[in-house]
Amino acid sequence: MRWIDRFAYNNRIRRLDPAVKAGFSLIMILVCLGFDRPYVSAAALLLILILSVSLAGLPLRSFLKILAGEAAFLILSVVPIAVSIVRPSAAEPVPVFPLKLLITRDSALNALNLLTRTLACISAMNFLSMTTPVVDLIDLAGRPRVPEIMIDLMTLIYRFIFTLFDCLERMTAAKESRLGFRSLRTAFRSAGEIAANLFLETYRRSRKLQVSLESRCWDGAFRVIPQTYDPIRSLWERAPSRNQPVQNRETL
Amino acid sequence: MTELFFDDIVYTYPGVNAPALNGLSLRIGSGKRIALIGRNGGGKSTLILVANGIIRPDRGTLRIDGAPVDYKKKGIYRLRERVGVVFQNPEDQLFSANVYQDISSGPLNLGLSIGEARERVEEVAERCGLTALLDRPTHALSGGEKTRAALAGILAMRPEFLFADEVTNALDPWIRIQVLNILDSWAAENHTVVLSTHDWDLAANWADEIVWLEKGKIYRQGKPEEIFPGGTQPERYRRDG
Numbered sequence: 001m002r003w004i005d006r007f008a009y010n011n012r013i014r015r016l017d018p019a020v021k022a023g024f025s026l027i028m029i030l031v032c033l034g035f036d037r038p039y040v041s042a043a044a045l046l047l048i049l050i051l052s053v054s055l056a057g058l059p060l061r062s063f064l065k066i067l068a069g070e071a072a073f074l075i076l077s078v079v080p081i082a083v084s085i086v087r088p089s090a091a092e093p094v095p096v097f098p099l100k101l102l103i104t105r106d107s108a109l110n111a112l113n114l115l116t117r118t119l120a121c122i123s124a125m126n127f128l129s130m131t132t133p134v135v136d137l138i139d140l141a142g143r144p145r146v147p148e149i150m151i152d153l154m155t156l157i158y159r160f161i162f163t164l165f166d167c168l169e170r171m172t173a174a175k176e177s178r179l180g181f182r183s184l185r186t187a188f189r190s191a192g193e194i195a196a197n198l199f200l201e202t203y204r205r206s207r208k209l210q211v212s213l214e215s216r217c218w219d220g221a222f223r224v225i226p227q228t229y230d231p232i233r234s235l236w237e238r239a240p241s242r243n244q245p246v247q248n249r250e251t252l
Numbered sequence: 253m254t255e256l257f258f259d260d261i262v263y264t265y266p267g268v269n270a271p272a273l274n275g276l277s278l279r280i281g282s283g284k285r286i287a288l289i290g291r292n293g294g295g296k297s298t299l300i301l302v303a304n305g306i307i308r309p310d311r312g313t314l315r316i317d318g319a320p321v322d323y324k325k326k327g328i329y330r331l332r333e334r335v336g337v338v339f340q341n342p343e344d345q346l347f348s349a350n351v352y353q354d355i356s357s358g359p360l361n362l363g364l365s366i367g368e369a370r371e372r373v374e375e376v377a378e379r380c381g382l383t384a385l386l387d388r389p390t391h392a393l394s395g396g397e398k399t400r401a402a403l404a405g406i407l408a409m410r411p412e413f414l415f416a417d418e419v420t421n422a423l424d425p426w427i428r429i430q431v432l433n434i435l436d437s438w439a440a441e442n443h444t445v446v447l448s449t450h451d452w453d454l455a456a457n458w459a460d461e462i463v464w465l466e467k468g469k470i471y472r473q474g475k476p477e478e479i480f481p482g483g484t485q486p487e488r489y490r491r492d493g
């Protein structure tokens with residue numbers, strides 16, 4: 001997740017209005033689902049790939065690596081669609097193998113179609129998450145009338161998911177250093193203790209956060225300055241971003 | 253002349269026998285750098301929570317410019333506009349997804365317009381050396397950067413009294429100087445800065461005045477040379493009891 005976050009902050013269309021990027025992803029997904037043809041999906045996949053590399057400047061290798069990871073899962077679930085298991089009929093001579101694997105033209109096409117379509121949709125989502133920081137997505141969600149409470153929750157979840165991971169890592173390391181996972185039984189005990197601690201720690205933090213929010217005159221609603229973005233025409237005008245100065249290109 | 257006056261404050265945490273603050277009286281005038289020292293559990297953090305109206309004393313009164321603090325919603329907001337607090341762990345104070353948004357929240361809570369809030373964010377980012385980090389997600393900051401971001405979030409509200417609870421603790425020497433410079437620049441503009449610390453050398457060199465708390469009371473108070481007449485080696489000050 002940190003990895004994706006890093007791309008989101010360091011790509012060439014970082015400052016582009018998230019509505020444009022989300023709109024593009026959405027259109028790609030709708031096209032793939034609407035036409036439902038392998039070659040349409042393949043074309044969409046290719047387009048997304050080209051834009052990710054040429055427009056957003058994402059490294060091709062990383063894009064493919066992430067996609068490959070997702071594809072591995074997909075292929076596993078597509079195989080049963082392509083292949084069906086049949087029991088040999090009684091008319092046949094004594095079978096060498098009691099079951100037969102069968103791939104028909106239809107089932108193969110079906111599987112291929114499903115695979116390309118899903119891959120294209122996933123890569124559209126990858127494009128969005130690798131070019132758009134979560135702050136911008138939350139900001140985008142706040143534009144239509146999404147209830148404020150949802151926006152606040154999204155902000156907090158994003159903010160603290162990393163804190164929780166860190167906390168979990170620290171506690172796991174502490175347990176490991178004391179051989180807490182030596183046998184299955186101690187492992188279960190350790191996991192239980194870690195979970196309980198994590199819960200308490202979360203509670204403690206939420207109390208502290210509330211105190212510090214109150215000290216800043218918080219009255220129940222998070223007020224922050226909305227983000228500013230480059231409009232879509234910046235794509236062809238190629239002017240450097242003027243809104244906020246382009247900040248930290250170094251890795252996060 | 254603005255003044256914050258802790259008038260005979262007593263406070264005991266629920267479920268605890270010994271009071272955390274036990275009849276503490278302290279006047280804090282404007283335009284000073286004050287170091288708050290004393291052993292762990294002496295009541296420094298509790299005093300800071302009282303100053304901000306987070307804790308309401310069991311007995312005694314917090315007065316600002318002579319008037320007792322009104323603990324209704326409006327009165328508390330008025331207190332917090334004037335008294336800002338940076339807590340011990342900056343991690344607990346940053347709630348927004350990025351630094352810019354986090355700093356902007358205080359000024360917006362004060363009712364400033366987005367334009368005014370923007371100006372404040374940029375000015376305070378400059379002061380705290382955060383200009384290049386405004387775009388960063390808060391979770392991707394280092395410890396020193398988190399401290400400065402938390403400080404910036406409070407300074408953006410322009411408090412007359414700034415309380416900082418052990419903020420220089422876990423910082424490397426360079427960042428520490430940077431944070432102290434930020435506090436100094438705030439004090440130089442005729443604001444009061446109260447810094448709690450366990451570092452006696454820091455207290456002696458930095459502060460105009462030292463307040464030493466023990467067991468929820470003021471143990472000693474005065475200029476650094478009055479508090480540490482023979483230097484800051486702890487062996488010289490063996491405490492009884």
Ligand SMILES: Nc1ncnc2c1ncn2[C@@H]1O[C@H](COP(=O)(O)OP(=O)(O)O)[C@@H](O)[C@H]1O
Pocket residue numbers: 265266268271272290291292293294295296297298299
């Ligand atoms: N949340 C709390 N609940 C119960 N007791 C507390 C709490 N916070 C502090 N105390 C107690 O209050 C006393 C003063 O603590 P504190 O103000 O944190 O001291 P200091 O900041 O000087 O180390 C200590 O005895 C401490 O144990």
Ligand SMILES: [Mg+2]
Pocket residue numbers: 296297298340417
């Ligand atoms: Mg403390």
